[in-house]
Amino acid sequence: MTNRVLSVFILFFLSTAVISAQSREEMIDKIVKEAENNSQLEHLAHELLDVVGPRLVGTPQMKNAHDWAVKKYNSWEIPARNEQWGKWKGWERGITHIDMISPRIQSLAGRQLAWSPSTGKKGVTAEVVILPEAKDSLDFVEKLKSVKGKFVMISMPQPTGRPDDNWEEWATKESFEKMKTQRDSLEKLWDERLRKTGLSRRELPKALEEAGAEGIISSYWSKGFGVNKVFSAYTEEVPTIDVSLEDYGMLYRLAEYGDKPEIKVVAESSELGEVPTFNTIAEIKGTEKPEEYVILSAHFDSWDGATGATDNGTGTLVMMETMRILKKLYPNPKRTILVGHWGSEEQGLNGSRAFVKDNPEIVNNVQAVFNQDNGTGRVVNISGNGFLNSYDYLGSWLYEVPENVSQHIETNFPGTPGRGGSDYASFVAAGAPAFNLSSLSWDYWNYTWHTNRDTYDKIVFDDVKNNVILTAVLAYMASEDEETTSRDKIVLPVSRRTGEQMTWPEPRDAERAGMLED
The missing domain is CATH 3.40.630.10 (Zn peptidases)
Structure with missing residues (x-):
């Protein structure tokens, strides 16, 4: 290649690169x-x-x-298109309304959990009781008789509805530490109460349902003012509702003090059978x-x-x-x-x-x-x-x-x-x-x-x-990019927990028939 040709080639390359850079910037x-x-x-x-x-x-x-x-x-x-990849249990949320009717009248903040069975339009009225405390799983089977016809509270009552950063800002150091100690103690006691049922958190609502409970009340506080996490119900016939920390605590105290609170729950929902599930895909x-x-x-x-x-x-x-x-x-x-x-x-x-x-x-x-x-x-x-x-x-x-x-x-x-x-x-x-x-x-x-x-x-x-x-x-x-990306992987380290060589995660198929019986 002559010097003249080489110079022309270099100029062409540089000008192309400049144009490309300018185009990218634009x-x-x-x-x-x-x-x-x-x-x-x-x-x-x-x-x-x-x-x-x-x-x-x-x-x-x-x-x-x-x-x-x-x-x-x-x-x-x-x-764009919707691509079906499986099917799921069809369900639609309806109106949820929760009222305390005794010892006084007050509307409560709460909702039914996802896939909760419906109460129907008339709703369900019953006394609220706390999850029975048992010595062991055999004793719990006996105590289950007491929940028939009742709404059963299955969550720990929170000692405070204030998030920790609020305590940290306003409380004395001694008061903040005292609260955390009390809360830790309550959590251990409640975990022990649950452990003695012999049931998992998923199994417990079903056992209460089978024992004749009218419904399940939970409260999954998310450690912030006025905020709860809301997931799914595990009952098949009776409603499961989540109630705000504030109202749950009030119901718990009323039940604990023997005031026998009663609530009326209207939790409408519809079971829709098997429905298809999709991804939406669009492309340029x-x-x-x-x-x-x-x-x-x-x-x-x-x-x-x-x-x-x-x-x-x-x-x-x-x-x-x-x-x-x-x-x-x-x-x-x-x-x-x-x-x-x-x-x-x-x-x-x-x-x-x-x-x-x-x-x-x-x-x-x-x-x-x-x-x-x-x-x-x-x-x-x-x-x-x-x-x-x-x-x-x-x-x-x-x-x-x-x-x-x-x-x-x-x-x-x-x-x-x-x-x-x-x-x-x-x-x-x-x-x-x-x-x-x-x-x-x-x-x-x-x-x-x-x-x-x-x-x-x-x-x-x-x-x-x-x-x-x-x-x-x-x-x-x-x-x-002119280049196709590399798929080369690192050599994974030895796990500190197991002492064995870690491996790349394996692909897994989807759940193609969610919440549907075989």
Whole structure:
């Protein structure tokens, strides 16, 4: 090659690189401006959370959410579909109303638990009693006779409804320590009471039901003002309700002092038989490498104590808004950009596990998966999840993220493989480079995770907008990357607990027939 030809080649290469860099900078600038100046987040949040509402697997509201998402994507000219992966016990929540009618009248704060049997419109009225205290499991069988015709309280009464940080701010050190000592003692006594029944926490409600109890009352305090966690019932014929800490404590004291409180519970619900379960999938088809995939990931379902705003409404909103922006600004990506809104994550990553199992041709050609789940906060941590060379590609993509977004993020490379907790783990187990965009707390674990307070007003839209910019830039960079990402894994260390060599997590199939008898 002559010097003249070599010089022309170098100039061409440099000019191409400059054009490429300029093009990349222009695209990222457009993404930022669209996210900041034309955000659809609040409108999407209203439609999903206020109109559709909670998204418990097996409910009509879950199906409404899937249909809403497909319609919304189609309005953006993004092809979308609902893919059935299994079936579930169908159930729909109705009205819950709980009133104390003796020794005085007061409406109580509470609700039936998911999949609780219905009381019917007339409701059930009965005395409230505390779980019988027994010497051992045989004695408990005898004591069970006393619960017939009664509502039975099965949770420990909390000595305080103030969270610890409130005590820490206002109490004397001696008073705070005294309270914690008393609470620890009560917890040990209550755990001992439960242990002596000889039954697990799941078995206990069924035993009380079989003994003729009219219903079960629980209270799962979430260590914050006015907030309880709301999960599922284990009874098959009688209602199970969760009551606020404040009202539960009052009922407990009345029963303990011999005032024989009575309540009327109307907890309407409908059993709907076997219903299909879905994932919603949408995609922007790639132009140069359409058979390679950048996957945006967020679970769509929620518990239904509230509307699932931060678990995982916010993750859902991030992925939908990212797809809207990319379709508008980057309609012809190099690789296919696919979004998965997974069903039944809350019962064991079922939707994503089913997708991974059913779509090996996609999973085997994943460039990267970006998952967001844990709350409304701005992303502050990303792990390489045990992929040996993750720093090389993920680090280079993150470098292009605007500094006002990336400055909050700590990285951990190569990290260790995630084994659960959210849907990225389904892909990691299959060897696909998947990364969780882990966010700032905003008291997530106490106030919104699976609680009766996980509502629209808890969303911090500035932080969610931050996460849209991050996700959109990462998806763009992953799609444009000339190289296919490495799947090489680290050699895992010896477990300190077992002394044995740790192994990579194994893929697991979904629960395909949830809560349905064989």
